[in-house]
Amino acid sequence: MGELGLLGATIKGYGCAGVSNVAGALITRAVERVDSGYRSSMSVQSSLAMGAIHDFGSAEQKEKYLPQMAKGKVTGAFGLTEPNHGSDPGSMETVAREDPHKKGYYLLKGSKTWITNSPIADVLVIWAKLHETGKIRGFLVDRDQCPAGTLETPAIKNKTGLRASITGMIHLEDCPVPKENMFPEVEGLKGPFTCLNSARYGISLGVMGALEDCIDRARTYALERKQFKGNPLAKYQLIQKKLADAATDAAYGTLAAIQVGRLKDEGKATPEMISMIKRQNCDRALHNSRVLQEIFGGNAVSDEYMIGRHVSNLYVTQTYEGQSDIHSKSRTPEATHSTKDMQIVPTKECVCATRELT
Numbered sequence: 001m002g003e004l005g006l007l008g009a010t011i012k013g014y015g016c017a018g019v020s021n022v023a024g025a026l027i028t029r030a031v032e033r034v035d036s037g038y039r040s041s042m043s044v045q046s047s048l049a050m051g052a053i054h055d056f057g058s059a060e061q062k063e064k065y066l067p068q069m070a071k072g073k074v075t076g077a078f079g080l081t082e083p084n085h086g087s088d089p090g091s092m093e094t095v096a097r098e099d100p101h102k103k104g105y106y107l108l109k110g111s112k113t114w115i116t117n118s119p120i121a122d123v124l125v126i127w128a129k130l131h132e133t134g135k136i137r138g139f140l141v142d143r144d145q146c147p148a149g150t151l152e153t154p155a156i157k158n159k160t161g162l163r164a165s166i167t168g169m170i171h172l173e174d175c176p177v178p179k180e181n182m183f184p185e186v187e188g189l190k191g192p193f194t195c196l197n198s199a200r201y202g203i204s205l206g207v208m209g210a211l212e213d214c215i216d217r218a219r220t221y222a223l224e225r226k227q228f229k230g231n232p233l234a235k236y237q238l239i240q241k242k243l244a245d246a247a248t249d250a251a252y253g254t255l256a257a258i259q260v261g262r263l264k265d266e267g268k269a270t271p272e273m274i275s276m277i278k279r280q281n282c283d284r285a286l287h288n289s290r291v292l293q294e295i296f297g298g299n300a301v302s303d304e305y306m307i308g309r310h311v312s313n314l315y316v317t318q319t320y321e322g323q324s325d326i327h328s329k330s331r332t333p334e335a336t337h338s339t340k341d342m343q344i345v346p347t348k349e350c351v352c353a354t355r356e357l358t
């Protein structure tokens with residue numbers, strides 16, 4: 001991915017490709033068409049770890065990490081979720097105290113869980129509450145600078161979804177981190193939420209790629225599989241409806257995400273818009289993949305047909321970075337005014353996207 005320029009693709013400079021938000025999300029769509037796990041690893045590296053460093057890091061932090069991360073030589077992770085706090089990260093328990101014995105250092109203590117890339121990460125973005133102020137701050141934890149026993153990142157084994165990406169925990173036991181590794185200014189949930197906003201945008205188009213692969217596979221299967229008087233399944237209207245519903249949701253979701261990406265490129269996208277398309281596209285991708293799975297009958301249970309893998313993956317995409325129901329909270333009447341710019345304007349890119357689907 002690093003060699004192809006896919007990592008941190010929307011970042012300008014530092015050896016990154018510097019493409020538009022729409023182009024960046026089209027990359028996530030292409031990768032997720034293969035597997036949501038590959039896209040998750042890529043998104044965590046790009047939007048969450050590199051994005052945090054790019055948006056909130058000091059000049060030295062950016063120079064030190066971004067060029068190596070763009071090449072894929074340094075792997076990043078983003079530690080926000082904790083065993084007791086997922087949807088409610090503001091209640092996090094991980095804390096950073098000034099080291100009483102070593103000036104210029106903080107000691108980080110706490111646990112994070114369900115962290116993509118954590119077992120293999122060289123640098124971990126850790127969100128923790130500063131003991132003195134109670135405010136959330138971001139820290140860059142360099143694995144190779146942590147004394148033995150202060151940082152553990154065990155993998156979570158036997159996952160039923162996103163099996164192509166590595167997920168783990170992060171245990172910090174008075175892990176010493178130099179003050180220059182703290183993001184200098186950002187405080188509170190603004191830090192993690194800004195990064196999540198970008199990653200959620202990528203997910204909104206990414207899941208459309210997974211759904212498109214489900215449609216493609218289900219269509220092929222329905223044309224080949226014959227039941228009752230030698231007719232292909234595709235001849236039956238109930239089967240056609242499943243495919244038509246899924247193709248409609250994929251086309252609408254793709255167009256909406258491209259429109260929000262254009263607004264993001266113009267600096268006009270709001271978090272409510274991104275929340276809306278992340279929620280809607282993940283919900284529709286999961287729902288349609290589950291319905292399309294039925295077309296495969298018993299064969300859906302076999303790995304060989306791939307549809308079950310997408311269904312399990314899409315459950316995760318609907319859950320992480322704000323579970324679907326949690327995103328519904330940002331669609332209150334007060335929030336709707338900021339979505340008025342979301343009207344779809346068909347242009348060349350949209351036409352190309354829909355042509356691919358048909």
Ligand SMILES: Cc1cc2nc3c(=O)[nH]c(=O)nc-3n(C[C@H](O)[C@H](O)[C@H](O)COP(=O)(O)OP(=O)(O)OC[C@H]3O[C@@H](n4cnc5c(N)ncnc54)[C@H](O)[C@@H]3O)c2cc1C
Nearest residue numbers: 078079080081086087114115116162320321322323325326
């Ligand atoms: C494979 C995988 C990779 C992940 N990668 C990362 C990562 O890299 N970094 C990271 O920080 N996190 C990561 N996560 C964590 C993910 O973001 C959380 O799982 C997600 O935010 C949900 O939190 P939770 O699992 O603690 O669920 P909970 O917060 O316990 O929620 C459980 C259920 O209760 C519902 N619920 C919660 N509160 C309310 C409420 N007030 N009203 C109504 N319903 C409510 C939720 O919608 C959900 O359905 C990952 C998760 C997975 C599965």
